Amino acid sequence: MTQPNLPENVARIIPGEPFSFHCHQKIDCFTNCCRQLDLALTPYDALRMRKATGLHSSELLRRFIIVEHDQQSSLPQFYLTMVNDGKASCIFVKPEGCSIYKHRPGACRTYPLGRATVKSAKQLEEFFVLLKEAHCHGFKERTLQTIESFSNAQGLASYNYFNDLVAEILQHEKIRAGMSLTPKQTQSYITALYDIDTFRSKLKEGTIAGAAALPENIFYDDEQLLRYAINWVKWFLFSE
Ligand code: SF4
Ligand code: SF4
Incomplete structure (x- = not known):
């Protein structure tokens, strides 16, 4: 059921709750989601992209990461570069898929889930949503997933671990x-x-x-x- 205060295509999902989704190379929307993105990068994303490209981190920052710091926010924001190819494609997308797949950013792994954390008195509490966008046909597939099975398959543990450490800065x-x-x-x-x-x-x-x-x-x-x-x-x- 759609939750109050969430857009129509976004729904809260709880651990163990099944959803149908499968993304694979033969699906007709393959790589459609790798365009026109404001894809925020975490420090751990940058570390993994550096591993994927073999570049010095300052070179990676210069070529592949957009840094924005506006008056409204305390901290600078970091975004993955999109190229000017008429489709605003991610700089790493190729016809055969993601060229840094093994080290792709956490947001690419998490999609179509979204994870948010809130610091309570004792611990960080996590919340999940499922984002159903019309261009994504993965929801028509019959594979049943849960937050846990999907997160494991996507190798999200180390991303979440580092993002939770950084959250102590962002939510200070x-x-x-x-x-x-x-x-x-x-x-x-x-x-x-x-x-x-x-x-x-x-x-x-x-x-x-x-x-x-x-x-x-x-x-x-x-x-x-x-x-x-x-x-x-x-x-x-x-x-x-
Ligand atoms: S990094 Fe890879 S998975 Fe993420 S948007 Fe770019 S091409 Fe797609
Ligand atoms: S749009 Fe959805 S199903 Fe299609 S490639 Fe992207 S994540 Fe996979």
């Missing part, structure tokens, strides 16, 4: 109160979370202010480095 009380960042804070936020190779170099040089003791292997383990960077941003933005 100072951000919710409209904190405005200085240009230096903005640049440090971008470097630490979306330009991990530059952040690593600065850590090695010892030019990151207030860097706590570095965990073993941080220079060789990207995920450990990203965890460190998220904690560093929390300290850098909110410690005063």
